[in-house]
Amino acid sequence: MTVQPSGDEVSFGRAARDEISFGRPGPGDLDPWKPPRDEVSFGPGAAEMEALPDERPMDGLALATRGLSKRFRNGQLAVDNLDLSVPAGSVYGFLGPNGSGKTTTIRMLLGLIQPTSGTCQVLGFRVPDDLTRALSSVGALVEGPAFYPQLSGRANLARLDAADRTADPATAAARIKQALDRVGLLAAADKRYRAYSLGMKQRLAIASSLLRPRELVILDEPTNGLDPQGTREVRTLIRQIAADGATVFVSSHLLAEVEQICTHVGVMRSGRMVYSGPLDDLRGTGARRVLVRTSQPELAAKVMADLGLAGITETGQQVSAELGELQPEFICERLVHAGVPVAGLETPGRSLEDEFVQLTGEGFNVDG
Amino acid sequence: MSTDSLTAGPAQSARPAAAAPAMSWLRFFRSELRLVFGRWRNLAMLAVVVILPIAFGVLFRLTINSGSGNTGGGGPAFLNQLAGNGVFLALVVLTFMLLLLLPLVTAVISGDSIAGEAGLGTLRGLLTVPAGRTRLLTVKYAVIVTFSLVSCLLVAGVSLVMGLLLFPTGPVTTLSGTTISLGSGVLRVLVIALYAAAAMASLGAIGLAASTLTEHSIGAMAALLILVIGSEIADQVPQLSGIHPYLPTHFWSSWDGLFRDPVDVSGMQHGLLSFLVYFVIFGGIAWARLNSADVTS
Numbered sequence: 001m002t003v004q005p006s007g008d009e010v011s012f013g014r015a016a017r018d019e020i021s022f023g024r025p026g027p028g029d030l031d032p033w034k035p036p037r038d039e040v041s042f043g044p045g046a047a048e049m050e051a052l053p054d055e056r057p058m059d060g061l062a063l064a065t066r067g068l069s070k071r072f073r074n075g076q077l078a079v080d081n082l083d084l085s086v087p088a089g090s091v092y093g094f095l096g097p098n099g100s101g102k103t104t105t106i107r108m109l110l111g112l113i114q115p116t117s118g119t120c121q122v123l124g125f126r127v128p129d130d131l132t133r134a135l136s137s138v139g140a141l142v143e144g145p146a147f148y149p150q151l152s153g154r155a156n157l158a159r160l161d162a163a164d165r166t167a168d169p170a171t172a173a174a175r176i177k178q179a180l181d182r183v184g185l186l187a188a189a190d191k192r193y194r195a196y197s198l199g200m201k202q203r204l205a206i207a208s209s210l211l212r213p214r215e216l217v218i219l220d221e222p223t224n225g226l227d228p229q230g231t232r233e234v235r236t237l238i239r240q241i242a243a244d245g246a247t248v249f250v251s252s253h254l255l256a257e258v259e260q261i262c263t264h265v266g267v268m269r270s271g272r273m274v275y276s277g278p279l280d281d282l283r284g285t286g287a288r289r290v291l292v293r294t295s296q297p298e299l300a301a302k303v304m305a306d307l308g309l310a311g312i313t314e315t316g317q318q319v320s321a322e323l324g325e326l327q328p329e330f331i332c333e334r335l336v337h338a339g340v341p342v343a344g345l346e347t348p349g350r351s352l353e354d355e356f357v358q359l360t361g362e363g364f365n366v367d368g
Numbered sequence: 369m370s371t372d373s374l375t376a377g378p379a380q381s382a383r384p385a386a387a388a389p390a391m392s393w394l395r396f397f398r399s400e401l402r403l404v405f406g407r408w409r410n411l412a413m414l415a416v417v418v419i420l421p422i423a424f425g426v427l428f429r430l431t432i433n434s435g436s437g438n439t440g441g442g443g444p445a446f447l448n449q450l451a452g453n454g455v456f457l458a459l460v461v462l463t464f465m466l467l468l469l470l471p472l473v474t475a476v477i478s479g480d481s482i483a484g485e486a487g488l489g490t491l492r493g494l495l496t497v498p499a500g501r502t503r504l505l506t507v508k509y510a511v512i513v514t515f516s517l518v519s520c521l522l523v524a525g526v527s528l529v530m531g532l533l534l535f536p537t538g539p540v541t542t543l544s545g546t547t548i549s550l551g552s553g554v555l556r557v558l559v560i561a562l563y564a565a566a567a568m569a570s571l572g573a574i575g576l577a578a579s580t581l582t583e584h585s586i587g588a589m590a591a592l593l594i595l596v597i598g599s600e601i602a603d604q605v606p607q608l609s610g611i612h613p614y615l616p617t618h619f620w621s622s623w624d625g626l627f628r629d630p631v632d633v634s635g636m637q638h639g640l641l642s643f644l645v646y647f648v649i650f651g652g653i654a655w656a657r658l659n660s661a662d663v664t665s
Contacts, residue, residue, distance in 0.1 A: 072662075107492075107662075107663070107664070110492075110495075110496045111495070111496075111498070112492055112495060112496065112662070112663040112664075113662035113663060113664060114660070114662060131498055132498055132500060135496060135497070135498040136498070138496075140496040142492050142493075142496060143489075143492070144489070146488055146489025146490050146492065146493055147488075147490060147493075148403065148488065148490060150406075150407065150408075151403075158399070159399050159403065160493060160494070160497055162395050162396050162398070162399035163396050163399065163494050163497045163499035163504075164392075164497045164498075164499070165389065165392040165393075165396070165498075165499070165500060165503065166392070167392075169391075169395055208493065
């Protein structure tokens with residue numbers, strides 16, 4: 001999988017095949033990953049093919065969008081021709097800086113806002129045409145918790161369950177108790193929402209997405225405003241939800257909280273997908289570098305240049321360069337041979353954060 | 369719950385059998401009723417709706433006592449009859465309350481209905497449940513109508529009780545000078561309360577539409593009250609007599625024919641037609657707006 005920092009979408013056909021090896025194997029002889037029968041036609045040149053088949057399971061995709069765009073009435077293009085493919089059973093990290101279009105995408109997937117163009121499928125159902133059927137197995141938390149402050153946590157969940165036209169009232173009390181228990185809120189269930197701490201509010205929001213067994217759980221910034229303990233708890237919870245077999249789609253602007261739990265990531269920038277695929281592929285995309293600590297950086301740089309290394313940079317007593325095809329041992333030997341006093345040599349793994357910043361741009365400037 | 373159900377395709381995936389739509393609607397309606405009737409603000413409004421008729425009753429009782437039994441021609445049509453029969457207290461109070469307080473109650477409930485959820489952020493939660501936009505609208509409107517009905521019945525009921533306690537009872541003298549039995553008089557007051565509730569229901573449809581246009585419930589409430597007051601003022605301006613029948617408030621008090629002999633219901637018929645037209649137009653606007661709106665709150 002290649003990353004195209006220009007902001008172009010990664011070709012879909014390629015992405016589909018890459019994801020094959022990462023999804024959970026389907027049951028029986030039906031391998032949902034094997035034949036990308038329909039997807040095969042989605043080459044890079046077929047971007048204008050926006051239609052998704054009606055009423056059919058997208059082969060093993062829990063969420064899929066083609067050419068999804070949203071231009072708000074003020075003219076702002078929040079989402080630009082987005083092709084999203086979330087394999088069933090994955091934990092998909094939807095990354096991007098604030099204002100990159102993540103929440104707008106999620107709102108379109110949940111039928112809250114109408115796309116300007118393009119199509120969405122949720123669990124094989126078209127959205128918004130078939131919204132009720134699509135969403136009856138989806139638990140969602142959109143843009144922070146929102147509940148009635150005068151009601152208790154339990155009463156708030158009861159309210160949401162009562163609004164659900166397919167929920168069974170006979171089991172409501174038990175399901176609400178179970179959901180509260182899962183997020184550790186049972187002890188505070190009858191306290192007013194007004195009195196909840198931010199972490200408790202966030203957990204109640206997650207509980208509301210777990211009121212019924214779900215095939216897909218969409219969590220928009222679930223750890224926003226949480227302390228480190230709270231963040232950890234949410235991560236554990238997401239792992240549990242995934243272990244129960246649900247696909248989890250979690251958006252975040254914080255890479256660190258996602259990289260520990262996700263199997264796949266999609267990276268948004270200015271309304272466009274700049275990377276999508278298995279997390280491990282993203283980790284491996286950057287060029288490895290070699291870093292030398294020495295009291296004679298100029299000499300070291302000259303030796304490395306003679307070796308044909310690219311991207312040499314000197315900072316104080318450190319010199320680094322792209323490793324290329326050479327072995328670090330070989331570079332060390334040449335340096336010592338040339339009389340460079342090598343105090344240390346390492347090949348630091350490129351952190352995911354570096355990749356993330358490279359994809360999404362540095363600094364506080366929000367594009368668009 | 370496993371990936372099995374997903375890969376098998378949505379058609380075969382195990383979903384709980386849907387409850388009967390009517391039952392699930394009723395459940396949602398009950399939840400909405402509890403929410404609206406459980407708010408202190410709304411309970412306080414109901415308290416005012418109960419206290420004001422009591423205060424009116426005592427006040428009129430004192431005025432009529434201290435005066436010569438006739439307050440002159442300044443009051444509403446039924447004030448002069450009040451000294452003769454307590455039933456007329458309900459009519460006087462309903463006339464007063466329909467000017468501002470009952471519309472205010474309906475404005476608060478209907479203005480808050482959608483805008484309140486949007487402002488709180490709970491609208492997105494309800495819609496992703498998914499509650500269904502049209503279904504949400506029908507539940508909201510049903511609760512607006514219920515709350516308005518309860519307010520109108522409270523006004524009529526409390527003022528009837530106060531009237532019968534503080535003023536003479538017995539056969540009721542109609543505006544035409546004939547008499548009807550007390551029971552018949554009470555029954556006619558209740559019919560008028562229902563008519564007032566229908567008027568408030570049509571106002572509630574306008575409030576519901578206003579509520580879908582904003583995230584600020586106070587804005588929707590204010591807009592509705594400005595409409596009510598503006599319409600009542602326009603209704604008093606003789607130069608605008610051409611538009612009077614089309615004003616939303618014009619027929620709100622057109623029920624005095626019930627206390628004439630023979631009974632004249634033409635005013636109420638026109639009124640109900642006017643309420644229906646307003647309900648259809650603004651109910652349609654609310655529906656179209658909510659079903660097409662991008663929920664970004």
